[in-house]
Amino acid sequence: MSTPALPGLPGLIEFPEDDRVLSPHTGYTRAHWEAAADGLLGAAWKWATPQGALLDLPGRPSASGVRSDGLEGYARTLLAAAFRVAGAEGKDPHGWLDRYARGLAAGTRTPGRDDAESWPVILDHHVQGQPMVESASVALGLRLTRPWLWDRLDSGVQDRAEEWLRGAIRHVPAPNNWYLFPYTVAGFLESVGRGDAQTARARERALELLETWNRGQGWYADGDGRAFDHYNGWALHLYPTLDAHLADDRAQLARHGARLHEHLESFGLLFGGDGAPIHFGRSLTYRFAAGASVALGALTGHTPLTPGTSRRLLSGSLRYFLDRGSIGADGLLGLGWHGPHEATLQPYSGPASPYWASKAFVGLLAPAGHPLWTATEEPAPSERRDEVLALPAPGLLVQSTRADGIVRLHNHGSDHARPHEAESAAHEDPLYARQAYSTRTGPTARGNIADNHFAVEVAGIRGARTRIQPLGAGQGDGWGWAASRHTPAFVSGPPMVPGLRVESVTVARGPHELRVHRVTGAPHGARVTHTGWATGPEETLLSVLHPLHGWSGRDEQRAPQGTAYTRWARLPRLTGEAEGTAVFAALAMLTAEPDPASAADAATVVSATADTVEVRWADDGSLTRIAFAPLTVEHGRTERR
Numbered sequence: 001m002s003t004p005a006l007p008g009l010p011g012l013i014e015f016p017e018d019d020r021v022l023s024p025h026t027g028y029t030r031a032h033w034e035a036a037a038d039g040l041l042g043a044a045w046k047w048a049t050p051q052g053a054l055l056d057l058p059g060r061p062s063a064s065g066v067r068s069d070g071l072e073g074y075a076r077t078l079l080a081a082a083f084r085v086a087g088a089e090g091k092d093p094h095g096w097l098d099r100y101a102r103g104l105a106a107g108t109r110t111p112g113r114d115d116a117e118s119w120p121v122i123l124d125h126h127v128q129g130q131p132m133v134e135s136a137s138v139a140l141g142l143r144l145t146r147p148w149l150w151d152r153l154d155s156g157v158q159d160r161a162e163e164w165l166r167g168a169i170r171h172v173p174a175p176n177n178w179y180l181f182p183y184t185v186a187g188f189l190e191s192v193g194r195g196d197a198q199t200a201r202a203r204e205r206a207l208e209l210l211e212t213w214n215r216g217q218g219w220y221a222d223g224d225g226r227a228f229d230h231y232n233g234w235a236l237h238l239y240p241t242l243d244a245h246l247a248d249d250r251a252q253l254a255r256h257g258a259r260l261h262e263h264l265e266s267f268g269l270l271f272g273g274d275g276a277p278i279h280f281g282r283s284l285t286y287r288f289a290a291g292a293s294v295a296l297g298a299l300t301g302h303t304p305l306t307p308g309t310s311r312r313l314l315s316g317s318l319r320y321f322l323d324r325g326s327i328g329a330d331g332l333l334g335l336g337w338h339g340p341h342e343a344t345l346q347p348y349s350g351p352a353s354p355y356w357a358s359k360a361f362v363g364l365l366a367p368a369g370h371p372l373w374t375a376t377e378e379p380a381p382s383e384r385r386d387e388v389l390a391l392p393a394p395g396l397l398v399q400s401t402r403a404d405g406i407v408r409l410h411n412h413g414s415d416h417a418r419p420h421e422a423e424s425a426a427h428e429d430p431l432y433a434r435q436a437y438s439t440r441t442g443p444t445a446r447g448n449i450a451d452n453h454f455a456v457e458v459a460g461i462r463g464a465r466t467r468i469q470p471l472g473a474g475q476g477d478g479w480g481w482a483a484s485r486h487t488p489a490f491v492s493g494p495p496m497v498p499g500l501r502v503e504s505v506t507v508a509r510g511p512h513e514l515r516v517h518r519v520t521g522a523p524h525g526a527r528v529t530h531t532g533w534a535t536g537p538e539e540t541l542l543s544v545l546h547p548l549h550g551w552s553g554r555d556e557q558r559a560p561q562g563t564a565y566t567r568w569a570r571l572p573r574l575t576g577e578a579e580g581t582a583v584f585a586a587l588a589m590l591t592a593e594p595d596p597a598s599a600a601d602a603a604t605v606v607s608a609t610a611d612t613v614e615v616r617w618a619d620d621g622s623l624t625r626i627a628f629a630p631l632t633v634e635h636g637r638t639e640r641r
Helices: 030-045 066-087 096-107 130-144 155-170 177-191 197-213 231-247 250-267 284-300 307-322 353-365
Strands: 214-216 387-391 396-401 406-411 436-438 454-458 469-476 479-486 501-509 512-531 542-549 553-559 569-591 603-608 612-617 623-628 631-636
Touching: 030 066, 030 307, 030 353, 066 096, 066 130, 066 353, 096 130, 096 155, 130 155, 130 177, 130 231, 155 177, 155 197, 177 197, 177 231, 197 214, 197 231, 231 250, 231 284, 231 353, 250 284, 284 307, 284 353, 307 353, 387 469, 387 479, 396 479, 396 501, 406 501, 406 569, 454 501, 469 631, 479 631, 501 623, 501 631, 512 542, 512 623, 542 603, 569 603, 569 612
Parallel strands: none
Antiparallel strands: 387 396, 396 406, 406 436, 454 512, 469 479, 479 501, 501 512, 512 569, 542 569, 553 569, 603 612, 612 623, 623 631
8 A cells, every 4th residue: 555645745655566567577667666766755855954955864974974964865866856857858747856956056055154055065085075976966967957957047056056066176086986976077067068178177087097997897996906896887887878878979988888788797697586786895875776887788778688687687676675674664765785784884874875876767767668668577697597707807706596596706806905005904894805795695794703704813813804916717617716815914913924825716616615725824823714604593594614625623603793684693614723835625605595405515625735726526526626836727527637
């Protein structure tokens, strides 16, 4: 039964009936997406200031303060409204754009003033930078709705809006995807005849940096380091490709569209059979924004995915979160993953931050007759067959199993270490430092035992995995591998142990993960620990970590702070001793199958030395051989020596 709407605003989301003929997997159609946009906007606007310049949603403030958070509420919901109205060719039954027009006039009247409506000014990212992020959403929203919003503003409001937006062009962004915010602002100003040398420089600079961050296979690093995460889709591909699409710039669209197409060849596999995106990287409270690049690819035609597959991924992700408590009783998107989850959040996240999820509504720019909305839904890539996909450029290995719909991401190349910073255990980030992530599990919190982690302990202090050096990745028929090296960093005592290094290799095959680690330079008395997947007692998941070589102890540990998926978690752990050079091998498994084959019987070590490990698989007798000097990984039916 629908929730009645409050006067002047929609109530909670009022969905039409599911359409299981057109959308057999999710039931969602374009009408469901429009309803979701209207419901989210209606709930958020109940918290607007009298003139609508700020949406002060309830909750703990971000590090930027409540005024910046209020602007964030205005800007990020404007994106949803803009996609909604532009996709309906200006039809605006709820009058969203009138609200945003009044708010724009009020917010830009006296920027920086401490009153009920004024927007904060835009300064350098390290001073008062968050408004620069929001300026891109304001600019994009105005560009999308130009005939129905911008063109109807009086010239004084237009001038004030331009002056406020130019703060993004005149100040210094953070050294990552932030350079696309002044790029987007400049693109809007040029589209309304207000471009100049300043806007041209902002756009040239962003595109120059984007080239240096392009690492191949459709993946960008988020800055000069090696951070590969969801910012690829909802920022680094979205802004330049959408800009080119809106400007009808064929040359830029061909350039950025080709990279988007290549990105979606791998990214399309990173959604589970239940619709969940991979739980990996920062800003996960943006949730179904993970589908923005899928929608953009369908809109522009730069995608390897069929329209039915694209909608399956988009609607599956939207429904996944709506069905799992991401929207509270007040109709607001809350901070977290499913429901509230503090450990998922970053200090820059405020009450309105989740509304970057509005980027997924870019699909509404495709009209009702577009194949994205008219094609029958098809299975997601993870629902079709077991897959193993190696991505050498970012150093990632993707593994999916059709039987339970779980997608796993083995991380041997993405970290959150800034290029100018020394390696430090204080910089270890659970959202990047773990060796594996999935669509059904999340990393444990900093204060709990780390999941999917191999550590060397010296004098009782655990070594952290911060800067990750990829060593390679590859795949064969039904299997794949990725490898990396890291230097353990210690939070107390000497930050580094001279000569201590860890080389790690993951071989994925079916539901199994062969994890092999070689420690070199371990001092006398050093211990090693290795953990598996963290699962909750209420979950129908099995997490196994079976010792194959080098381990002397085995137990189960608890993570009382849980994960984004469970309030309380447990995980398997292996322990051992190391001195000098030592090799360790284990077989891990995460599965939701009711009666999986035992990992204990799946493989055995044939031989292991300081340089080489050979493992025999029980199902077909094939052999996996891992050599460390130099690194090679081979797999076949017969031994290779």
